[in-house]
Amino acid sequence: MPSDEVYRAIESAVTAGEPAVLATVAQTFGSTPRKTGAKMVVREDGSFIGTIGGGCGEAEVWQEAMEVLDGGAARVVTVDLTEPTDGEDKICGGVMRIFVEPLGR
Amino acid sequence: MTTSDVPPDGSAVDPALPARIAAAILAASREGPPLVSCSVIAAPAGHPAQPGDKMLVFQDGETLGALAGAALHDAVRHAALAAIPRHAVETAFFTPAGEGLTGRRAVAEAAEVVEVLMEVVEPAATLLVVGGGHVGRAIGEIGAILGMSVAVLDDREDYANRDRFPFADQVICGDFARELDRFPITANTFVVLVSRGHKVDELGLARVVGRGAAYVGMIGSKRRTRTVLEHLAAAGVDAAALERVFTPIGLDIRAETPEEIALAVLAEITLVRRGGGGRPLSAHGQRLASAL
Numbered sequence: 001m002p003s004d005e006v007y008r009a010i011e012s013a014v015t016a017g018e019p020a021v022l023a024t025v026a027q028t029f030g031s032t033p034r035k036t037g038a039k040m041v042v043r044e045d046g047s048f049i050g051t052i053g054g055g056c057g058e059a060e061v062w063q064e065a066m067e068v069l070d071g072g073a074a075r076v077v078t079v080d081l082t083e084p085t086d087g088e089d090k091i092c093g094g095v096m097r098i099f100v101e102p103l104g105r
Numbered sequence: 106m107t108t109s110d111v112p113p114d115g116s117a118v119d120p121a122l123p124a125r126i127a128a129a130i131l132a133a134s135r136e137g138p139p140l141v142s143c144s145v146i147a148a149p150a151g152h153p154a155q156p157g158d159k160m161l162v163f164q165d166g167e168t169l170g171a172l173a174g175a176a177l178h179d180a181v182r183h184a185a186l187a188a189i190p191r192h193a194v195e196t197a198f199f200t201p202a203g204e205g206l207t208g209r210r211a212v213a214e215a216a217e218v219v220e221v222l223m224e225v226v227e228p229a230a231t232l233l234v235v236g237g238g239h240v241g242r243a244i245g246e247i248g249a250i251l252g253m254s255v256a257v258l259d260d261r262e263d264y265a266n267r268d269r270f271p272f273a274d275q276v277i278c279g280d281f282a283r284e285l286d287r288f289p290i291t292a293n294t295f296v297v298l299v300s301r302g303h304k305v306d307e308l309g310l311a312r313v314v315g316r317g318a319a320y321v322g323m324i325g326s327k328r329r330t331r332t333v334l335e336h337l338a339a340a341g342v343d344a345a346a347l348e349r350v351f352t353p354i355g356l357d358i359r360a361e362t363p364e365e366i367a368l369a370v371l372a373e374i375t376l377v378r379r380g381g382g383g384r385p386l387s388a389h390g391q392r393l394a395s396a397l
Contacts, residue, residue, distance in 0.1 A: 001194075001229060001252055002134075004134065004135065007130060007131045007134045007135075008131060010127055010130070010131075011124075011127040011128055011130070011131045014123050014124050014126075014127040015124045015127065015128070024144075024222065024224075026146050026196045026220070026222045027195075027196045035194075036194050036195055036196070036222075037194035037224050073156065073157075074146070074155075074156035074157035075156065076146055076147050076156075076220070097196075099144065099146040099156075099222055101144070101156070101157045102157070
């Protein structure tokens with residue numbers, strides 16, 4: 001469940017009309033660091049509040065968040081955290097679908 | 106906060122609506138009552154509802170904002186109301202005509218799908234631990250790990266202090282009866298009676314039973330707990346309310362240590378919150394469990 005800090009950041013971005021992006025875990029498959037509903041707010045200055053799991057998944061979402069900040073449309077980003085090993089199916093990690101949307105626009 | 110704020114066709118959008126929605130979500134996360142935040146996250150091109158569209162659904166069925174397309178709006182509203190008692194946070198799938206799709210195959214085979222992220226927003230569930238002994242401490246600790254807001258009550262300073270419960274949101278040292286009488290109990294409060302003795306547990310149970318908690322559990326053997334329930338029934342406590350008390354407490358995993366008992370209790374609380382059968386999911390586990 002997102003922290004009070006995250007809900008406050010969303011509310012203040014929307015109310016003040018400060019451009020920001022909200023990333024929310026919308027769906028998970030397999031073992032993922034955060035579950036559905038986890039949120040991260042990314043502000044125009046690059047600062048962020050909350051976490052959707054850290055690591056490379058967050059970096060991928062970051063890219064998309066910057067595009068949305070630049071005026072891009074809301075979108076779903078699929079982050080694949082599985083590590084393929086030679087000759088094996090991807091068995092560890094998981095897949096997260098993350099909804100990225102503009103706030104304060 | 107009425108359904109007439111925005112017509113379902115999405116025309117005449119109130120410019121202050123996003124701020125009102127954000128404020129309502131913040132308030133619900135702090136004080137409740139619960140609401141469901143419904144966000145369209147994906148929709149076929151040309152569908153009137155588009156990613157980012159939002160609607161809040163309140164417990165009483167009222168809405169703030171609306172999703173374009175009356176059939177979709179109604180279907181999401183119904184699904185949202187069903188999500189509240191499950192405390193669900195999930196993405197649901199609908200046909201553009203508003204028919205709910207369940208199961209991976211149905212979703213995969215649908216030509217076009219509207220995806221709606223539905224999040225029940227409510228204050229963190231409160232775990233009220235009555236008794237700060239070994240079992241109470243372990244229960245509080247696991248409860249905090251699970252994201253519950255933990256409150257601990259004991260009448261002994263050595264067992265109700267910050268050093269002992271660094272993970273608790275509230276540590277209350279005081280008279281059991283008085284403190285329980287004034288502790289707010291809601292449909293999202295889980296009460297665990299694990300004090301130093303069944304006399305105190307009985308007193309505690311008398312103070313909390315029938316007040317609408319999501320869960321009331323009391324530790325003790327079958328025989329002891331039956332005696333406590335008989336005492337309270339004889340004292341005029343509502344029989345139906347006593348029947349809903351989880352006692353002896355916890356799932357049967359043959360827990361022995363305080364930490365194992367805590368695990369059994371939190372497993373039971375999770376079952377109450379989420380549903381489920383409380384059995385091993387594997388066939389092997391079921392064979393093992395039934396062999397005991």
